Amino acid sequence: MTARIAASWCAGSVLCILLGVGVCAPWIAPRPYASQDRENPQVRPSREYLLGTDELGRDRFSRLIYGTRVSLLLAPAAALMSVAIAAIVGGAAALSGRWVRRGLIAVTDLLLALPTILILLTVRAMLPLNVSAWTSIVITSTLLGALNWPAAARVVRAGTESVIHAGFVLQARAAGVSDFRIYIRQLFPNLRPVLTAQFWILVPAFILTEANLSLLGLGVSEPMPSWGNMLRELENYSAIPERPWVLAPLAVLMIAILCLYTVLPQREET
């Protein structure tokens, strides 16, 4: 148990460091992420360029730092949105009448059945073209959040249904308290661990979804870096033995995901 707590603390600290690095990117990164040193493309790691440069002569280390900021802010924001929608839809499905419940369950099941990545591609293709890199991050995170709540909503509905017949809820109902108030005041505090667990489950999932989208060239737009679009350098995998430092974004991504999953059980128990 002690080892588990220690691991959890360790993982939490690493996550805090990564988040700190991401937030302080403009002050930590040695160079702007978009700056191109065209005379020095694909150079090896050196004192000047800690992780070398990419094909366009951009400092890979600076891009990794900025990419950490993008990926670590985008995923929790999207997860928060998903959990909020899930809390509303799941709660409403559990508390409302037969037809509304059936309707909400049908919408949830339909969204679960549709391939999210295809919906993301379609919706993204319909969005305005003239947007800044930061707007593209907001759009990507909104899309992720708006499309990935159904699984969490089912869990919330099940959680709500499990406590809906508890004595304190029946008592509140008998006292004439409205369903909305019961949900906010009585049920929501009981659902908080479920929602927290859903949040921590969704964060790594969204980091990976953003990475998948970026790998397809449809995530965060150029020149803004993210872990996902930096992973595109690994497409030519036979070149990796010559340039192992291109694995750095993958290593950071794996560390972040591992830390998130290590932190998760501890949170569930609290």
Add this chain to the structure above:
Amino acid sequence: MRRAATAGRVIAGCLLACTLAAAAKIGGPTPSGGVLRLVIRAEPKTLDPHIVVDEASETVQYLTAGVLIRQNRLTQQLEPALAESWKVLDGRRAIEFHLRTEIAFSDGTPFTAEDVAYTMRRIADPALHSPYAETLKSQPGGITAVVRSPSVVIVRVPGPVANLPELFDQISIVSSKSPKKYAATLGPFEISEYKAGAYLMLERNPRYWKRDAIGRQLPYLDGVRIDIQSNRETELLRFRRGGLHLLNGLDPESFDRLATEMPGAVRDLGPAMDSEQLWFNQVKASPIPAYKREWFENTAFRQAISGAINRADLCRLVYRGHAIAAAGPVSPANRAWVNTRLKPAVYSPSASLALLSRSGFHLRNGVLLDRAGRPVEFSVITNAGSKSRERMAALIQQDLAKIGIRLNVVPMDLPSLIERISRTFEYEACLLGQNLDIDPNGVLNVWRSSAPNHQWNPNQKSPQTAWEAEIDRLMDQQAAASSPAKRKAAFDRVQEIAAEQQPFIFLVHKNALVGISPNVLNTKPAVLRPQTFWNVDTLAVIAPSSR
């Protein structure tokens, strides 16, 4: 006595050496049979040779089809194939073919002029939607074929077609009588096995009509195995291990890696026919702000953008030096039609700014503003997943930032992109590539203002600018001209107008990069497709792969 014997042995040795050398010169290496291994990157959409539109189907068609005239990909000249000779008649509205006799399809069905007539009727059938029918029609009307004798046939097209003989390089002759229909071939190979999603096995056509210089039956190969393999890394790995013999269209990074590991197995053939270009949306009815369309319609604006793009950096950084800066629409690979007087735009941000300032634009605090004080900002769409285009866009973004222009790069999936550039016109600029036809008649659908592929402003009822009207006139003039010199002069002028007006901002011509296994003999790679195996009937594999 001994001296005489020695002299005799020397003379005999010399004679033997001369004979072997002559045999090698005439006949090339001894054919060894074997199976050539190739790869296609997608499933062929069709095996019907008359409705081929994709590259994978084109590969299968090239290896199996018999054509009347074949273009030598190396010399770019036409050579007789199933037709021994041909004559263009009636102001390029008809062509008379004199066919080879005593030739049979792969299943033994004899080949006659009736098969050519049947082929032309099949292509002309509107129900088939053959793309070849469109290329043969410069005017509305039908395509007809009249059989004069079993070895003479005249094909008539509705209007004059300047490159009429060249078009027959694409048209596979199919049998009118064979029960196997188009599966009976006149080409070097026929399909023997097809496993969808995995591979196609082609085996030697035992009745192939062609023989080599010393009368040996072609092709030398026993067969060709075409694997369907979309992953380029796996393709590269298999080539390295000897599991593949030929690679077409290598990307620069893979090429450089292979060049280090297997220096003798890769060839940079120089600029190919492909070009990469950027264009602005000038469609009047498009839903873009009017002031932006005004920028895009301004020739000086387009010229300034062109001059602000560092093409040398595009070639060096994106294509690792395996590309050249484009001067105009025609690549130097197209030796017959390139206008060699054209030079690529000179990279000069200061000259671009001067040009823009003469058109009412001005720079304030590093931001370019138009006459009304609006910041110059636009988006460029390109197909997601194309690393080279996304890198080019990132470089152009930085180049344009130097003259105060903000460029937003928007990669999107190809179907959405096609929808935007051809139907909804909801875009501002587009970065895409083109593989233009070798003959100007093949690009009529690009340069004519009424054409659907006149990308910057397609389907115009009447030309909206004087220079587009001039291009229309010149393209019609070259299409109707009988003299090659007159055609060339007209098309040279089209290229000059395009370079001056910059409706397409031509960026680079990529080099044709190929991989050829040392086990394959007689290869003569060319920049025209199919680059490595255009002479497949004379290729030989010396160590058949057992993998």
